[in-house]
Amino acid sequence: MGVSAHTGTSPMGGAVLILLYILIAAVPMIVASFLAVTHENAVYELGRNFALIGFMVLILQVFPASRLKWIERPFGLDIVLRFHRNMGIFALLLLLAHPLLLSAGLGSAGLLIGIKVPWYIWLGRLTLVLLLANVLLSTYQTSLKFRFEKWRAVHDILSPLILVFAFVHSFTAGQDLRNPFLQGVWAAALLAAVVLFVYHRIVRPMILKSHPYRVIEVRPEASDVWTIKLAPPEGRKIEEYLPGQFHFITFYRDRSLPVEEHHWTISSPPSQGEYVSSTIKALGDFTSTMGETKTGDVAAVHGAFGRFSYLFHPEERDLVFVAGGIGITPLMSMIRYMHDVRDARNVVLFYGNQKEDQIVFRDELSNIESEGYPSLKVVHVISSPEKEWTGETGYVDREKIRKHCGDNLQGKAFYLCGPAGMLEAVASALKGMGVADRQIRTEIFSFLD
Numbered sequence: 383m384g385v386s387a388h389t390g391t392s393p394m395g396g397a398v399l400i401l402l403y404i405l406i407a408a409v410p411m412i413v414a415s416f417l418a419v420t421h422e423n424a425v426y427e428l429g430r431n432f433a434l435i436g437f438m439v440l441i442l443q444v445f446p447a448s449r450l451k452w453i454e455r456p457f458g459l460d461i462v463l464r465f466h467r468n469m470g471i472f473a474l475l476l477l478l479a480h481p482l483l484l485s486a487g488l489g490s491a492g493l494l495i496g497i498k499v500p501w502y503i504w505l506g507r508l509t510l511v512l513l514l515a516n517v518l519l520s521t522y523q524t525s526l527k528f529r530f531e532k533w534r535a536v537h538d539i540l541s542p543l544i545l546v547f548a549f550v551h552s553f554t555a556g557q558d559l560r561n562p563f564l565q566g567v568w569a570a571a572l573l574a575a576v577v578l579f580v581y582h583r584i585v586r587p588m589i590l591k592s593h594p595y596r597v598i599e600v601r602p603e604a605s606d607v608w609t610i611k612l613a614p615p616e617g618r619k620i621e622e623y624l625p626g627q628f629h630f631i632t633f634y635r636d637r638s639l640p641v642e643e644h645h646w647t648i649s650s651p652p653s654q655g656e657y658v659s660s661t662i663k664a665l666g667d668f669t670s671t672m673g674e675t676k677t678g679d680v681a682a683v684h685g686a687f688g689r690f691s692y693l694f695h696p697e698e699r700d701l702v703f704v705a706g707g708i709g710i711t712p713l714m715s716m717i718r719y720m721h722d723v724r725d726a727r728n729v730v731l732f733y734g735n736q737k738e739d740q741i742v743f744r745d746e747l748s749n750i751e752s753e754g755y756p757s758l759k760v761v762h763v764i765s766s767p768e769k770e771w772t773g774e775t776g777y778v779d780r781e782k783i784r785k786h787c788g789d790n791l792q793g794k795a796f797y798l799c800g801p802a803g804m805l806e807a808v809a810s811a812l813k814g815m816g817v818a819d820r821q822i823r824t825e826i827f828s829f830l831d
């Protein structure tokens with residue numbers, strides 16, 4: 383199966399998207415400045431401009447959130463979703479400053495605290511409260527212990543509501559929006575956002591569900607870890623992906639098991655064209671039900687995403703992989719792919735687990751190591767070993783890296799995937815050993831950290 387189409391993104395693509403974003407966000411402000419509808423004073427003008435940019439940033443929020451491949455590919459979905467979150471905070475700050483600056487410019491606090499103000503000012507206030515709640519819930523979802531599925535339901539209601547309210551408020555209150563050109567821009571922006579939102583949250587999931595993948599095998603791999611193999615719909619091919627990428631899966635299993643969309647790495651290699659697999663560890667309430675999945679169950683699959691693949695840097699011949707626990711999955715997909723395509727590059731794999739029985743793919747790794755493609759050296763590191771364990775103990779650290787990779791780390795590329803604490807510790811050890819940032823690539827199994 384071909385994988386080349388995926389790697390062909392030039393850095394220019396990302397730069398063009400960023401420029402386009404800035405341009406679209408700034409267009410209404412630039413046009414309004416030329417039209418110069420109001421000339422109160424500089425503070426007032428600033429407050430107006432903050433609202434014009436803030437509204438456009440809110441509209442643009444739908445684009446990074448919609449998993450559009452042409453937006454995701456140059457950056458990776460993790461970066462795109464972090465951008466989405468940070469721009470939500472940015473829009474909130476602009477829109478909170480908007481009434482403050484208008485009031486300062488007018489020399490009156492009526493807009494802020496007046497009771498007898500027109501209905502559209504009350505609507506503006508309500509919009510700000512909803513936006514504040516939406517941003518706070520999204521930023522502190524984990525610390526507030528708000529379940530992901532609940533948060534997503536709330537986010538899906540609040541976000542379009544905020545857009546529509548902000549539209550109505552600005553359309554009725556904003557003097558600039560008496561201009562037909564700006565009215566057209568405003569209406570087109572809202573329409574684009576609503577159409578994209580409906581496509582992302584309703585239409586695409588329905589399309590994916592109408593052509594489901596079939597579970598063809600559920601294999602227990604280690605304690606609380608299962609590999610689920612999925613075959614594509616009859617007559618269709620598996621969507622192209624790179625080893626190391628991930629996809630979203632929604633399992634439809636009946637038997638009153640929950641239906642939720644989750645993201646998992648594709649642990650199979652793209653050279654395997656018959657099926658895709660994900661290897662899933664029970665880490666929470668949903669993943670604890672994975673063992674109840676049965677052959678014949680169906681699933682909607684949406685992929686593939688991510689930039690954690692050595693194929694984005696094919697010229698690098700010396701790779702060091704560091705996996706912690708279930709973080710082995712993207713690295714395993716890459717190793718399997720190298721094995722299938724007879725790629726003899728050098729790979730040292732440090733695989734950290736607490737206990738020996740948590741090691742996933744142990745036999746397969748050992749077979750690939752002895753067969754020679756890639757030229758693989760596997761170093762298991764166990765932090766709480768039994769007495770019989772003769773391998774490395776403790777954590778992946780400077781000393782073990784030096785022992786198995788040598789003193790000269792220049793020219794090596796490092797791929798780290800595992801718990802956040804492990805990634806930080808290993809990355810900082812590597813930097814202390816003179817490895818440049820750009821040689822260290824990490825995959826975090828959460829978009830929220």
Ligand SMILES: Cc1cc2nc3c(=O)[nH]c(=O)nc-3n(C[C@H](O)[C@H](O)[C@H](O)COP(=O)(O)OP(=O)(O)OC[C@H]3O[C@@H](n4cnc5c(N)ncnc54)[C@H](O)[C@@H]3O)c2cc1C
Pocket residue numbers: 524530531628642643644645646647648660661662663664665666667668669670708711712826827828829830
């Ligand atoms: C790029 C990427 C690749 C991953 N690959 C693997 C893999 O190969 N194998 C594996 O076992 N795990 C993988 N994960 C982690 C996996 O997605 C989570 O373990 C799983 O979603 C947790 O679900 P839960 O409901 O059982 O756990 P919970 O304890 O309910 O959730 C734990 C956390 O997971 C996140 N989460 C939960 N539900 C969702 C959702 N529907 N969408 C987005 N985030 C959610 C939230 O941050 C939540 O706080 C990956 C994660 C990412 C980001």
